[in-house]
Structures are given as C-alpha cells and as structure tokens.
Amino acid sequence: MMTVLTERAPAKVNLTLRVIGRRADGYHELDSLVAFTGTGDWLRLIPGAGLSLVVDGPTAPQAGDGEDNLVLRATRALQARHHGLKTGAFQLTKLLPVAAGIGGGSSDAAAALRLLARVNGIAPDNPVLQDAARATGSDVPVCLHPRARRMSGAGERIGPALDLPPLFAVLINPRVAVSTADIFKTLALPKGETISGVAHTPVRAGLSRGELASLLADTGNDLEDPALRHAPIIAEVLSLLRAAACCRLARMSGSGATVFGLFDSREDASRAARMMHHHRPAWWIKPVVLR
Numbered sequence: 001m002m003t004v005l006t007e008r009a010p011a012k013v014n015l016t017l018r019v020i021g022r023r024a025d026g027y028h029e030l031d032s033l034v035a036f037t038g039t040g041d042w043l044r045l046i047p048g049a050g051l052s053l054v055v056d057g058p059t060a061p062q063a064g065d066g067e068d069n070l071v072l073r074a075t076r077a078l079q080a081r082h083h084g085l086k087t088g089a090f091q092l093t094k095l096l097p098v099a100a101g102i103g104g105g106s107s108d109a110a111a112a113l114r115l116l117a118r119v120n121g122i123a124p125d126n127p128v129l130q131d132a133a134r135a136t137g138s139d140v141p142v143c144l145h146p147r148a149r150r151m152s153g154a155g156e157r158i159g160p161a162l163d164l165p166p167l168f169a170v171l172i173n174p175r176v177a178v179s180t181a182d183i184f185k186t187l188a189l190p191k192g193e194t195i196s197g198v199a200h201t202p203v204r205a206g207l208s209r210g211e212l213a214s215l216l217a218d219t220g221n222d223l224e225d226p227a228l229r230h231a232p233i234i235a236e237v238l239s240l241l242r243a244a245a246c247c248r249l250a251r252m253s254g255s256g257a258t259v260f261g262l263f264d265s266r267e268d269a270s271r272a273a274r275m276m277h278h279h280r281p282a283w284w285i286k287p288v289v290l291r
C-alpha cells in the first residue's frame with residue numbers, strides 16, 4: 001500500500017516587527033512577535049526513491065515547481081546535513097498568495113522538513129532541522145514549529161512558544177507581489193549599523209487579551225513605510241480595514257503586502273471579511289484565528 005504523509009503549511013503573521021540594525025553580512029537584525037493562522041498550503045509526501053515536486057492550487061503558477069521552490073531547497077539543505085536522507089514525491093497545494101509577507105514559501109519549506117523528519121526518524125527537536133531551516137531562509141526556523149513566538153537575530157533566534165490568547169483577525173492581500181530583498185534595501189541601513197532606541201517588544205507568556213492589544217498598539221512594523229513606497233495600494237488596504245466596524249488594529253505583516261486587522265470576536269472578523277470581499281472581490285481576504 002502506498003503511504004502518503006501530509007502536513008499543513010500555515011501562514012505566519014508578524015504582529016510586530018522592529019528593525020534593530022544591519023549586520024556585517026548584510027542581513028537585518030530583527031525583533032518580531034510571530035503568530036500562526038489555521039489557514040495555509042498543504043504539502044504531501046509519498047516516500048520513495050528520487051525527489052520530485054508537483055505544485056497545484058490557485059497560486060501554483062507564481063510559486064513554481066523548479067529547484068528554486070523552497071520545498072526543494074529545504075530538502076537539499078537537509079540532504080547536505082543528513083547522510084542517506086530518504087526523500088520521495090512531494091505534492092504542494094498552493095493556496096496562499098506568493099511574495100506576500102505571510103511566509104507561504106517559508107512555511108512550505110518547514111512543512112517539507114517536518115515530513116522528511118517523520119520519514120527518516122529525525123526527532124522534531126533535532127538541531128539538524130533548525131540548521132537546514134536556517135540555511136533555507138530567514139523565516140523558515142520560526143515556521144518549523146508553528147506557534148506564537150518571539151523571533152530575533154535575522155530570524156534564526158526563536159523563543160519558546162508563547163501562550164497568547166487567540167486573536168481574531170482578517171488577512172488581506174491586494175494581489176501585489178512584494179520582494180522582501182527590495183523592501184530591506186529601501187531601508188538603506190549601512191552594514192554594521194545599529195539603530196539606537198529601538199525597544200524590544202516585551203512579550204511574555206500568559207498575557208491577557210487586553211495587555212496584548214495595548215502592547216501591539218505601542219509597537220509597529222518598521223517595514224511598513226518602505227513597503228508603502230513600493231506598493232501604495234497597501235495604504236488603501238490599511239485605511240479600508242481601519243474604517244471597518246470593530247477593527248482594533250490594522251498593520252502590515254512581514255515585508256508586505258498582506259495586511260492584518262484585529263477584531264474582538266470571530267463574528268466581527270467574519271463580518272469585516274465579507275464586507276471587504278463585497279467591495280474588493282479581486283483581493284485575497286481570509287478571516288483567521290492567530291495563535
């Protein structure tokens with residue numbers, strides 16, 4: 001009988017994102033509170049000889065199925081670190097927008113590592129997985145075990161899972177792809193520079209919903225301004241969300257262009273999503289719970 005293993009690759013949201021400086025290697029030092037949704041791509045693996053990838057789903061054309069796809073890059077990274085790695089045939093169902101600031105590709109890569117770990121008897125906490133994740137991309141380590149966490153360094157330092165109250169949100173992507181490298185470049189920070197006075201987000205476990213809301217309101221996403229210059233439509237998404245009934249906070253995730261709005265209840269979030277969809281039927285709009 002053929003074995004098919006499945007993993008969900010959930011979207012991530014940067015609830016906060018501070019840029020602390022730029023390292024000598026050119027990467028930016030960050031401090032970010034990351035949470036995950038229940039919505040995402042699906043990755044299946046039929047273990048066997050060889051390695052292949054087919055991609056289907058609505059955003060498959062933008063994701064591509066070549067060696068550049070992060071599923072294959074993560075597999076190559078693990079192959080280089082684990083002798084005789086068993087692989088097989090991957091099937092990726094791509095539902096998330098691509099180059100959207102919600103870690104779709106990174107989460108696909110992390111799902112590939114989890115599947116390969118299962119097939120090869122690699123324990124989930126084996127450092128080889130974090131190592132391969134780091135080598136694949138800055139956002140892959142935080143996606144390996146998708147729970148709300150603090151992420152720092154260039155993305156390689158991951159704090160313990162945080163017990164945050166679930167947040168009711170709407171994600172909106174205006175279907176404009178944004179290049180992460182371009183947004184960081186727009187910051188024009190010289191290598192080795194540290195920005196003084198950037199406070200680390202004081203996240204701790206067990207925050208109440210009210211404490212979390214005021215903490216989030218006091219912080220921001222330092223990539224929002226540069227992203228707005230690249231994709232002015234993000235300003236329209238932000239202002240439409242801010243005008244929606246019961247929206248407590250609207251902010252861009254990652255390097256954009258996806259924006260999230262926070263609401264007090266699942267019903268408020270669903271109502272806002274329906275209203276937005278009515279006004280902008282071409283946009284990608286999803287009510288989600290972040291945790």
Ligand code: C5P
Nearest residue numbers: 026027028137138139154155180181184
């Ligand atoms: O690591 P990843 O390939 O996902 O990053 C894409 C680009 O974003 C990098 O080439 C780099 O230019 C930029 N980046 C950065 N600092 C980070 C993460 C990404 O400058 N912490």
